[in-house]
Each structure stands twice: as C-alpha cells, then as structure tokens.
Amino acid sequence: MAAEGFELNAFLPYRLNRAAEFVAVRFAAEYKARYQLTRPEWRTLAALGSSACAMTATEVGTHSAMHKTKVSRAVSALEERRWLKRSEDEGDRRLEHLELTKAGRRAYGELTDLASAYQAQLDELIGASGLQALCAGLEAIERAIDRAEERPSRT
Amino acid sequence: MAAEGFELNAFLPYRLNRAAEFVAVRFAAEYKARYQLTRPEWRTLAALGSSACAMTATEVGTHSAMHKTKVSRAVSALEERRWLKRSEDEGDRRLEHLELTKAGRRAYGELTDLASAYQAQLDELIGASGLQALCAGLEAIERAIDRAEERPSRT
DNA sequence: GCCTATTAGTTGCAATCGTAACTATCGATT
DNA sequence: AATCGATAGTTACGATTGCAACTAATAGGC
Numbered sequence: 088m089a090a091e092g093f094e095l096n097a098f099l100p101y102r103l104n105r106a107a108e109f110v111a112v113r114f115a116a117e118y119k120a121r122y123q124l125t126r127p128e129w130r131t132l133a134a135l136g137s138s139a140c141a142m143t144a145t146e147v148g149t150h151s152a153m154h155k156t157k158v159s160r161a162v163s164a165l166e167e168r169r170w171l172k173r174s175e176d177e178g179d180r181r182l183e184h185l186e187l188t189k190a191g192r193r194a195y196g197e198l199t200d201l202a203s204a205y206q207a208q209l210d211e212l213i214g215a216s217g218l219q220a221l222c223a224g225l226e227a228i229e230r231a232i233d234r235a236e237e238r239p240s241r242t
Numbered sequence: 243m244a245a246e247g248f249e250l251n252a253f254l255p256y257r258l259n260r261a262a263e264f265v266a267v268r269f270a271a272e273y274k275a276r277y278q279l280t281r282p283e284w285r286t287l288a289a290l291g292s293s294a295c296a297m298t299a300t301e302v303g304t305h306s307a308m309h310k311t312k313v314s315r316a317v318s319a320l321e322e323r324r325w326l327k328r329s330e331d332e333g334d335r336r337l338e339h340l341e342l343t344k345a346g347r348r349a350y351g352e353l354t355d356l357a358s359a360y361q362a363q364l365d366e367l368i369g370a371s372g373l374q375a376l377c378a379g380l381e382a383i384e385r386a387i388d389r390a391e392e393r394p395s396r397t
Numbered sequence: 398g399c400c401t402a403t404t405a406g407t408t409g410c411a412a413t414c415g416t417a418a419c420t421a422t423c424g425a426t427t
Numbered sequence: 428a429a430t431c432g433a434t435a436g437t438t439a440c441g442a443t444t445g446c447a448a449c450t451a452a453t454a455g456g457c
Contacts, residue, residue, distance in 0.1 A: 093354035095292035097377070099364050100269050100357075101285065101306070103262035106383045108307035109390075111255045125413085130256065137250035144436065151256070152263035156415065159437060181422045181435040199248035202255075209254050212390065217382020222252070224379045227372020228261045235264075235367065280443080299406065311445065314407060336405040336452045 114205050118198060127153055127161040129198065132170065132187070136195030141174070141184035149236055170194055269360050273353060282308055282316040284353065287325065287342070291350030296329070296339035304391055325349055 095101055111126070118124045124132070130151045135142060142150070148158045162185060165171040170191030176182035187195060210218055250256055266281070273279045279287070285306045290297060297305070303313045317340060320326040325346030331337035342350060365373055 093292075093358055095288050098288075098357055098361055099376075100262070100265045100360075101288060102380050102384070103258060104266055104285075105305075105307040106380060106387070107255070107258035107262035109387050110383075111259055112307075114255045127413095130259075133250050133253075133256060137248075145434085150260075152260040152267075154415065155436070156438085157413090160413090163437090179423065179435085183436075202253055203248055205255075206253055209386075212386040213382050214386075217379055217386075219379075220375045221254075221379025221383060224372055224374075224376025225257050225261060227368050228265075228376060229257070231364075231367040231369075231372075232261070232264050282443095300404085309445065310406070311408085312443090315443090318407090334405085334453065338406075 110209060114202070117201055117205065121201070122194070122198070124198075125161070125164070127157040128164055131158060131161040131165060132191065132195055132198065135171065135185055135187050136192065136199070141186045143182050143184060147185065152232075165191065265364060269357070272356055272360065276356070277349070277353070279353075280316070280319070282312040283319050286313060286316040286320060287346065287350055287353065290326065290340055290342050291347065291354070296341045298337050298339060302340065307387075320346065 115126050115129070118129050130153060131147055134147045134150045144155065144158050144162055147153070147162075148155050151158075153161075162171065162173070166173065168190075169188055172186055172188055173183045174186070176184060213221065270281050270284070273284050285308060286302055289302045289305045299310065299313050299317055302308070302317075303310050306313075308316075317326065317328070321328065323345075324343055327341055327343055328338045329341070331339060368376065
C-alpha cells in the first residue's frame with residue numbers, strides 16, 4: 088500500500104465532490120431563489136421529468152444517487168405542491184408509481200430552461216475539449232455505477 | 243431557451259453529483275467505521291495532509307469546496323483529537339494557519355492507504371480509458387473553478 | 398488618524414439529514 | 428397456508444447542516 092505515493096489530486100471521490108459541489112451550489116441558488124425548491128426536490132423533479140414513464144421512489148433514488156429518506160420527503164413535498172401524483176401498482180401494492188402532474192411538467196420545463204442556460208455558462212467556462220473529455224469520463228463512470236447497481240450494495 | 247431540447251443526462255450538476263455521491267458514500271463508510279471521521283473532517287484532513295505548507299481555514303474551504311462553517315467545525319474536531327494545530331499569523335491576526343500534528347500526519351498516512359486501495363477498486367471498475375478521459379475532464383473543470391475562484395462569488 | 402467596507406472565523410438556531418426501527422406487502426419454502 | 432426472509436416506503440429522533448448574525452481584525456479612502 089503505497090505509503091507515500093498518494094496524490095489527493097488524483098483521488099476521485101475528493102475531486103468529483105469538489106467539482107460537483109462547485110457546480111451544484113451555484114445552480115441550487117437559482118432554483119431555490121425562484122421556486123423555493125430544495126436540492127432533493129429538484130433532483131426528484133428532474134428524474135421524473137426526464138423519464139418517459141412513471142418511476143418508483145426506489146428508481147428515483149438510484150437514478151439520482153439519493154438516500155431513500157431524502158426521496159421519500161422530496162416526493163411528499165412535491166405531492167403537496169401538486170407537481171406530482173402517486174398511483175399504486177396493481178400487482179405489487181408496496182410500489183408507488185410516481186408521475187409529474189401537468190403543473191409539475193410545466194415547472195420542470197421552466198427549470199430546464201434555467202438549467203440549459205446554466206449548462207451553457209459551464210460549457211463556456213470549461214471549454215469544448217474539456218467538456219468532451221468530461222462527458223466521456225462520466226459515461227464510463229455511469230456505466231460502472233450501473234454495473235455495480237445491478238448487484239446489491241445500497242446507498 | 244430550448245424548451246424541449248433539454249437532456250438531464252447531459253446536465254453536469256446532476257451527473258457530477260450522482261457520480262460523486264456514488265463514489266463518496268462507499269469510501270465514507272470505510273473511514274467512518276474505522277476512524278469515526280465525518281466527511282468534512284476527512285476532507286479537511288486530506289486538504290491539509292496533501293499540502294506542503296500550512297493553510298488557512300478559508301483556503302481549506304475553497305480547496306475542498308466546503309462551506310466555511312463546515313470547515314470551522316471540522317477544524318475544531320480535528321484539533322480536539324490533537325491531529326491539527328492552529329497558529330496565528332503575525333501580520334494579520336484574523337488568520338489562522340492550520341497544520342497537522344505528528345499524530346495527524348500519521349492518521350493521514352493511514353487514511354491515504356485506505357484511499358489508495360479504494361482508488362484501485364475504482365480504477366478497475368471504470369477502466370483505463372474511461373479513467374483517462376475522466377481525469378482530463380476533471381482537470382478542465384478544476385482549471386475553470388480556479389479561474390472562477392480568483393474573481394469573487396463565494397461558497 | 399478616523400470612518401467605512403471587507404474579510405477571517407465562530408456560533409445560535411431552525412431546517413435538513415441519515416440511522417434505525419417500523420408497517421405493509423410480497424415471494425419462496427415447506 | 429404458515430413461516431421466514433426480503434423489499435418498498437415512512438418516520439421518530441439524534442446528529443449534521445447552512446443561514447444569518449456576530450466578533451475581531453484589516454484595508455482603503457479621505
């Protein structure tokens with residue numbers, strides 16, 4: 088175990104966290120100010136809005152890497168806002184299928200406008216070549232996550 | 243503002259957060275179990291341990307993208323453990339220079355062993371080409387962060 | 398040399414989070 | 428069909444967080 092060879096700047100958890108926090112904090116300030124949305128709420132809304140069909144809470148959790156209690160509370164909050172509706176699964180009554188309402192989809196549309204604008208800023212800040220590399224790298228890690236998620240080990 | 247053209251899977255804050263959470267949660271479980279360290283404490287220890295010279299709390303905060311209150315509390319906790327010592331700046335008495343003690347450096351060494359092992363697992367999971375792309379991309383975003391940090395706008 | 402604005406760091410407090418325990422349901426085994 | 432283990436989702440509660448307000452000190456204008 089390389090006692091001295093460790094480079095924090097090559098340690099993925101630290102680097103990813105730093106980068107993620109940096110970009111997330113600024114965007115969160117926007118939707119928080121304009122919509123009073125918390126981060127888990129936005130992430131849940133986004134997961135549902137970007138999906139063609141309904142999802143369960145567990146699916147939202149894995150898709151967004153959020154703890155299930157966070158998802159549970161975000162779902163309740165969005166439901167209270169009438170941005171989301173639940174429906175029972177016929178076959179398995181433990182499951183709840185989550186879908187955005189019309190108002191929820193409209194809100195999602197407005198937020199994605201904000202998001203697109205923010206993404207454009209990031210694109211400019213990072214530069215085309217860096218962005219391309221980042222995307223390729225993220226795809227690799229996303230594939231790895233999916234692979235790891237197929238077998239157990241919870242978040 | 244592209245109303246329909248939005249792809250969540252291309253939105254950096256969401257993707258980075260997902261990836262960062264995924265890799266961070268698993269590693270956090272390790273150092274939490276073995277050292278009763280919280281995430282901010284590990285990140286502070288890491289920032290200081292990887293630096294050749296002393297840092298101020300603010301520097302730790304920008305380096306690790308942590309809120310200053312998180313840093314402040316982590317510093318207190320590490321100080322109580324005698325892993326870190328503070329010293330006043332002669333010229334500017336608002337500043338505190340933070341350094342690891344001998345025990346702190348030893349702990350950092352042990353933690354980096356854990357980290358190296360974990361990084362090796364990640365390397366294998368992600369694959370060499372993906373890892374290379376990810377690093378290139380992260381470097382680009384890190385440069386962007388540094389550039390953005392030179393001018394104001396706080397975390 | 399003073400006044401004002403700014404910065405470093407801390408802390409009270411309300412809000413948020415995660416752990417663990419819980420309810421309800423399902424599937425498999427016998 | 429009764430039992431046991433696993434899974435979906437919720438919740439009580441203690442721990443952690445971030446905002447805002449604070450203290451202490453510096454820097455810059457005048």
